[in-house]
Amino acid sequence: xxxxxxxxxxxxxxxxxxxxxxxxxxxxxxxxxxxxxxxxxxxxxxxxxxxxxxxxxxxxxxxxxxxxxxxxxxxxxxxxxxxxxxxxxxxxxxxxxxxxxxxxxxxxxxxxxxxxxxxxxxxxxxxxxxxxxxxxxxxxxxxxxxxxxxxxxxxxxxxxxxxxxxxxxxxxxxxxxxxxxxxxxxxxxxxxxxxxxxxxxxxxxxxxxxxxxxxxxxxxxxxxxxxxxxxxxxxxxxxxxxxxxxxxxxxxxxxxxxxxxxxxxxxxxxxxxxxxxxxxxxxxxxxxxxxxxxxxxxxxxxxxxxxxxxxxxxxxxxxxxxxxxxxxxxxxxxxxxxxxxxxxxxxxxxxxxxxxxxxxxxxxxxxxxxxxxxxxxxxxxxxxxxxxxxxxxxxxxxxxxxxxxxxxxxxxxxxxxxxxxxxxxxxxxxxxxxxxxxxxxxxxxxxxxxxxxxxxxxxxxxxxxxxxxxxxxxxxxxxxxxxxxxxxxxxxxxxxxxxxxxxxxxx
Numbered sequence: 001x002x003x004x005x006x007x008x009x010x011x012x013x014x015x016x017x018x019x020x021x022x023x024x025x026x027x028x029x030x031x032x033x034x035x036x037x038x039x040x041x042x043x044x045x046x047x048x049x050x051x052x053x054x055x056x057x058x059x060x061x062x063x064x065x066x067x068x069x070x071x072x073x074x075x076x077x078x079x080x081x082x083x084x085x086x087x088x089x090x091x092x093x094x095x096x097x098x099x100x101x102x103x104x105x106x107x108x109x110x111x112x113x114x115x116x117x118x119x120x121x122x123x124x125x126x127x128x129x130x131x132x133x134x135x136x137x138x139x140x141x142x143x144x145x146x147x148x149x150x151x152x153x154x155x156x157x158x159x160x161x162x163x164x165x166x167x168x169x170x171x172x173x174x175x176x177x178x179x180x181x182x183x184x185x186x187x188x189x190x191x192x193x194x195x196x197x198x199x200x201x202x203x204x205x206x207x208x209x210x211x212x213x214x215x216x217x218x219x220x221x222x223x224x225x226x227x228x229x230x231x232x233x234x235x236x237x238x239x240x241x242x243x244x245x246x247x248x249x250x251x252x253x254x255x256x257x258x259x260x261x262x263x264x265x266x267x268x269x270x271x272x273x274x275x276x277x278x279x280x281x282x283x284x285x286x287x288x289x290x291x292x293x294x295x296x297x298x299x300x301x302x303x304x305x306x307x308x309x310x311x312x313x314x315x316x317x318x319x320x321x322x323x324x325x326x327x328x329x330x331x332x333x334x335x336x337x338x339x340x341x342x343x344x345x346x347x348x349x350x351x352x353x354x355x356x357x358x359x360x361x362x363x364x365x366x367x368x369x370x371x372x373x374x375x376x377x378x379x380x381x382x383x384x385x386x387x388x389x390x391x392x393x394x395x396x397x398x399x400x401x402x403x404x405x406x407x408x409x410x411x412x413x414x415x416x417x418x419x420x421x422x423x424x425x426x427x428x429x430x431x432x433x434x435x436x437x438x439x440x441x442x443x444x445x446x447x448x449x450x451x452x453x454x455x456x457x458x459x460x461x462x463x464x465x466x467x468x469x470x471x472x473x474x475x476x477x478x479x480x481x482x483x484x485x486x487x488x489x490x491x492x493x494x495x496x497x498x499x500x501x502x503x504x505x506x507x
Contacts, residue, residue, distance in 0.1 A: 004061075005194055008187030010043035012179055013154070015191050017041075017066065019200050026202060033067030035199070035206035040066065042141060045177040049141045049156045055167045062139040067209065070195050072134030073188060074216040078223065079128045081185050081266045082231035084147040084278070085427070087121040093323050093431025095155035095176040096144040100126050137163045141170060147232065148429070150269050150415035151178040152185070180416060185266040192217050223265045225258045229274050234282045237289075241273050244286070244293040252297040259417070269417040272296055272380070276421040279428040281369050288365045292373065292423065295361070295385060302381025305357025311337060312377075312411055323431045324485070327438025330412055335446055345453070346472045347444050349403045358382040358410065360403065364389050370425045372402040374409035377419025382410055397475050404440035412439075438485075444474055445482050460489055462500040476501050 008014035022029060022037035029035075041050050041061040050062050073080070088107075090099050104126065107119035127133045131143040142159040145152060154177045158170040196217055199210035229238060245252040259269035270278065273296060277289075304312075311334065338355075341347055353360055358376070365387045372393075373385035384406040392398045405424060413432060414420045422428060424436070453468040454460055460483070469479045480501065484494040 004039070004041065006041075007190040007194070008043075008183065010048075011046045012183045013045075013177075013187060014043045015041070015187050016043075016061070017191055017194065019066075019198065020063065030065065031205065032209060033065045033071075035201050035203070035209065036065045036067035036070070037063070038066040039063045040069070040140075042143065044154050044156070044175070045179075047172055047175060049143060049170070049172040049175075051172050052139075052168060052170050054165060054169075058171075062141070064139040065135070066195065067213070068135035068138060069131070069140065070192060070213055071216075072131075073192060074213060074220065076128045077220055077265065078228055079231045080145050081152065081181060082147050082228050083128065084149070084232060084429070087125040088118055091430055093429070093434060095153060096129060096146040097142065097155035097157055097174075097176075100130065100144065132161060137161070139164060139168070141172075145184070147181075148178055149275075150181065150417060152181050152183070153178050154184070181266055181268040182261045182264070185261055185264050185268075189264045189266075220265045225260060225267060228265070228267045229258060229270060232270060233274055233278045237277055237280075237282050237284065238274070240286060240289045241277050241293060244290045245273065245297070247290075248293060248297045251300070252293070254300070255293075255296050269415065272419065272421045275415070276373075276375075276423060280423045280425060281367065281427060285366050288367050288370075291363065291365060292385075295373065295383065296375065296380075296421070299359070299375055299381040299383050300379060304376060304382045308356040308358065308376075308382055308410075311356070312414065323434035324438045327408065327435040327440075328442045328485075330408065330435075331439045331442035332446070334411070334443065341446060341449050345449070347446070347449075349400050349407075349444060353384065353403055353407060356382070358384055358407070360384050360386065362386045362388055362399070370423045372406045373423045374406040374413075375421050376410040377414045378417060380419060380421070384410070395475075397473060397478075400444060400473060401440050401478070404443045405436045407443070408436040408439035441478065441482050441485070445472055445479060447486055450479075450483060450486065451488070454483065454488065460493065460497070462497065465497060465501075
């Protein structure tokens with residue numbers, strides 16, 4: 001038996017493959033992929049996710065036909081490595097495996113037209129991102145691959161494949177990893193190239209199948225960056241952005257420069273314009289496209305202040321953990337670094353962003369779905385745009401929260417390109433938005449300050465919340481939810497206070 005050929009680093013991502021001789025006569029094998037019997041091993045972050053047991057016999061790899069997997073990789077290459085958004089409304093920050101399985105379970109039983117249509121879109125997304133969809137009857141691990149900003153998110157479980165031999169189980173514990181795009185795309189591309197070079201085709205039909213695979217791979221080599229980014233931003237929106245930047249002059253076209261991986265058809269880092277517009281409604285109008293594009297162009301080549309750079313540098317690349325707790329922790333660390341709040345009774349968030357050299361622009365966009373915009377990092381002057389058309393920004397309390405929310409993006413959401421360009425709204429990854437919301441809540445309502453303003457030994461009443469919220473310059477509802485998260489009140493008291501601020505119901 002030949003040795004495995006491994007591509008990549010097992011401590012990050014690797015795929016190891018080899019062809020093996022099939023004991024079945026050719027005429028008894030599957031007509032379309034019976035030529036491709038082989039062994040497969042996949043390692044993610046030092047864990048072998050193809051490790052299995054059949055009875056008491058452990059194996060580090062799985063054996064099955066490789067052709068369906070190779071065809072699936074070639075057919076879904078672009079969305080696999082460049083599509084981030086789910087095709088359904090997903091409010092959780094769960095990894096793709098959990099979110100997609102949950103959506104399939106939720107929508108499969110719906111019989112109305114909307115339910116059936118949603119289930120179809122979830123199924124289609126599953127087929128683009130779930131390794132096992134390459135061949136539901138094959139011995140393939142339950143692995144999902146999805147773009148996540150400038151990373152690839154990998155999530156897996158030990159679920160047994162359909163029609164697996166009796167006693168067969170995967171043994172790797174379920175997990176999630178986020179890795180640089182090149183760490184995943186490179187090994188997968190090398191594995192495809194290896195398959196074409198070494199395909200053990202025996203018959204004319206086998207050779208024709210191998211040639212079809214080779215043709216697909218050749219076509220992928222010629223894929224334009226625009227075709228790749230179309231999996232991240234809708235083509236018509238991207239065309240509108242290109243037109244807006246063209247009107248701003250030649251220099252603005254740098255905002256469309258994606259970073260491609262050498263000799264691999266994949267974008268490792270999306271351009272600032274693609275990153276920005278990947279998180280907005282596809283229906284955004286030309287006027288807003290022009291406004292945001294002009295903002296990007298006007299803030300090019302402006303350095304950030306030393307005060308901001310000092311705060312950002314140690315935190316670059318902070319991984320996304322539990323969003324709510326991360327947000328609280330990051331805000332507490334920032335307050336300590338800034339020596340805030342001191343003796344003050346509220347956080348002067350406008351003073352904080354001014355102290356860090358962040359330019360704040362209050363602008364009325366046509367759309368009300370964008371709450372704010374954050375722009376910072378390599379090549380850009382740090383900027384926060386507050387959209388005064390958003391219902392969240394109707395009052396000063398809401399605008400203060402938006403400033404704190406966007407400050408979280410400026411400090412903690414810089415990708416591997418060491419920059420951030422994000423428009424906050426319902427299309428941004430839920431985990432990132434939840435973390436920024438938690439950060440804003442704690443930054444404006446630090447635990448020590450809240451405890452100082454509220455009674456410690458007696459029940460917290462509506463008037464206590466009103467007075468404390470006025471002092472902190474936040475809304476009463478935000479403070480009520482926050483003190484629950486700080487464990488200052490329990491579930492019953494939270495509901496009591498919620499009802500107090502809702503007022504009496506009318507029949």
